Amino acid sequence: MSQVIDVRGLRKEFTVRVKAGRLRREKRVVTAVDGVDLRVERGEMLGYIGPNGAGKSTTLKMLTGVLMPSAGEVRVCGLRPVAERTRLALRIGVVFGQRSQLWWDLPLRDSFDLLRHVYRVPAAEHATRLRRCRDLLDLDEFLDTPVRQLSLGQRMRGELTAALLHGPEVLFLDEPTIGLDVVSKQAVRGFLAELGRASDTTLVLTTHDLADIERLCRRLVVIDHGRVVHDGSIAALHSRYGSRRLVVAELDTALPAPPTLPGAPLHRVEADGHRLVFALESAGVAEVVAGLAGLAALRDISIVEPDIEEVVARLYRSPAQV
Amino acid sequence: MGSVTATVAPPTGSNVTRWFRTFGAIVVAGFRRHATYRQAALAGVVTNTVFGFLRCYIFLAVAGTAGSVAGYDRAQLATFVWAGQGLLAVILLWGWTDLADRIRTGEIASDLLRPVHPVTSYLAADLGRAGFASLSRLLPPVLIGPLFFDVYLPRRWATVPLFALSVLVAVVLCFGCRFLVNATAYWLQDVRGAVILWTLCSGVLAGLYFPLRFLPGWLQLPLWYATPFPSLFQTPLDVLVERDPAPTQLGLVGLQVAWAVLILAACRLVQRRAERRLVVQGG
Numbered sequence: 001m002s003q004v005i006d007v008r009g010l011r012k013e014f015t016v017r018v019k020a021g022r023l024r025r026e027k028r029v030v031t032a033v034d035g036v037d038l039r040v041e042r043g044e045m046l047g048y049i050g051p052n053g054a055g056k057s058t059t060l061k062m063l064t065g066v067l068m069p070s071a072g073e074v075r076v077c078g079l080r081p082v083a084e085r086t087r088l089a090l091r092i093g094v095v096f097g098q099r100s101q102l103w104w105d106l107p108l109r110d111s112f113d114l115l116r117h118v119y120r121v122p123a124a125e126h127a128t129r130l131r132r133c134r135d136l137l138d139l140d141e142f143l144d145t146p147v148r149q150l151s152l153g154q155r156m157r158g159e160l161t162a163a164l165l166h167g168p169e170v171l172f173l174d175e176p177t178i179g180l181d182v183v184s185k186q187a188v189r190g191f192l193a194e195l196g197r198a199s200d201t202t203l204v205l206t207t208h209d210l211a212d213i214e215r216l217c218r219r220l221v222v223i224d225h226g227r228v229v230h231d232g233s234i235a236a237l238h239s240r241y242g243s244r245r246l247v248v249a250e251l252d253t254a255l256p257a258p259p260t261l262p263g264a265p266l267h268r269v270e271a272d273g274h275r276l277v278f279a280l281e282s283a284g285v286a287e288v289v290a291g292l293a294g295l296a297a298l299r300d301i302s303i304v305e306p307d308i309e310e311v312v313a314r315l316y317r318s319p320a321q322v
Numbered sequence: 323m324g325s326v327t328a329t330v331a332p333p334t335g336s337n338v339t340r341w342f343r344t345f346g347a348i349v350v351a352g353f354r355r356h357a358t359y360r361q362a363a364l365a366g367v368v369t370n371t372v373f374g375f376l377r378c379y380i381f382l383a384v385a386g387t388a389g390s391v392a393g394y395d396r397a398q399l400a401t402f403v404w405a406g407q408g409l410l411a412v413i414l415l416w417g418w419t420d421l422a423d424r425i426r427t428g429e430i431a432s433d434l435l436r437p438v439h440p441v442t443s444y445l446a447a448d449l450g451r452a453g454f455a456s457l458s459r460l461l462p463p464v465l466i467g468p469l470f471f472d473v474y475l476p477r478r479w480a481t482v483p484l485f486a487l488s489v490l491v492a493v494v495l496c497f498g499c500r501f502l503v504n505a506t507a508y509w510l511q512d513v514r515g516a517v518i519l520w521t522l523c524s525g526v527l528a529g530l531y532f533p534l535r536f537l538p539g540w541l542q543l544p545l546w547y548a549t550p551f552p553s554l555f556q557t558p559l560d561v562l563v564e565r566d567p568a569p570t571q572l573g574l575v576g577l578q579v580a581w582a583v584l585i586l587a588a589c590r591l592v593q594r595r596a597e598r599r600l601v602v603q604g605g
Binding site: 014061064065066067068082085086087089090092094096099100101103105106110113114117118119120146 | 340343344346347348351354355356358359427428429431432434435436437438439443597598599600601
């Protein structure tokens, strides 16, 4: 495995002018990205999340060469993104969920054909990639429709194809599922999961939809106020923040006193004592079920996985505690 | 999916050939993009034709009974007007804010992510647009004018290719000027002021409102040499109506080429500066 993204001490400052009197305006420096370090291996699928204004998109724009960093070192595919942007463009693919890289007035098919020439992809290679994308993303029904007439879901499938036709080593996705319905989201996620499984394409995904991350990424980087506040697996985030799996037991009759199970403290009692919720710490599910079966008649047992949205919401609210 | 993400194959053929192929593909796409707006083209033709009559009658009135003014006879004036009405949309002095709009909305980020320099890709797309306008907007006024007025047809064989070259260079030069006006959006966000200034200057100083030869001689020289405006519109039309002897015509087209090179270089410089201070807000 080799590193395809190497970022050290990345900073981006913007100067904004704020009103400071009737005519006077003062300059203020806003730090959007504040010393981000990031190394991504080839083939890795990385979720890059953070609240609005945290610096996610700014980081992505610096990694792709669109924005000039204020300080720090960046290498993507061994290239300096801003100085070698044109060369880098041949090796990366980018999808901005809120912008389009397709030509508004042209049918999707013509846009793809133009991209073949722009990226100088041999015709046979282009045809193979396009055929596979058509199969996996069901493009055929709207391939001859001008982009301006496509629905958001159709356009996003077109955008994904456009970003992949030149065979990029790294795919940057900035909120690719924003505004999509459930079916389109599933189609996009399924496609990206397949891409990750079947190739060594590195994928960097920013999103507000944590289901995207859970479905696709093993590694999660959380950024807030321009700084990385978590870098590791989703499981590591849960254990770091103390979020636990829950066992929900439905009882036929309520117990006179709350039961005590070793390694699984009682989390809460609901439905007048007919529903007990235990948090799994050192104990396993089987131990909890066995312990409960000895105490009361069980009607139903269910296991609730830790809610990543809840963990991340707590993280956004108080990153300093983590 | 394996082959979907294979890397780009090593290039075959020379770099120059591949560059021209890419450039040509963007030109063709530009043509096709504009070809989708046929009703707009028709509306434009009607407007150009109506104003053609208006301008032609005014200039012929200026020529008066003497039959000539500022070195143009009546037929030359009619050709100047009707060819000018057609060229207006080909050279496209006005009404292009695509780049400024993309800078303002942040869509420019997509242009920067392509392996083609933004000035090159916008130029190629503009040549495609001009190609479609040559068919849809240039031909109708050029064919309608002679039905109602006596027009001047070139008498020197070299005039036709020189006119074609002069129009091509004018398109490139005008693109460069429009690019620079639009690029002020990198600094100003709102380009309306710059566009109004450009509209005013290009209308008066390029020869659209009246042939620049109507101006006193002492004003013409600095206008031609110190500004790109006459090279945008006046020069191709002067070439077509053979206002000057052949060597002078050649010199004027040479001046056009020099301005085009200078302005395109300025576009690249401005683009490079702008990218260093670019702010793409939101998302």
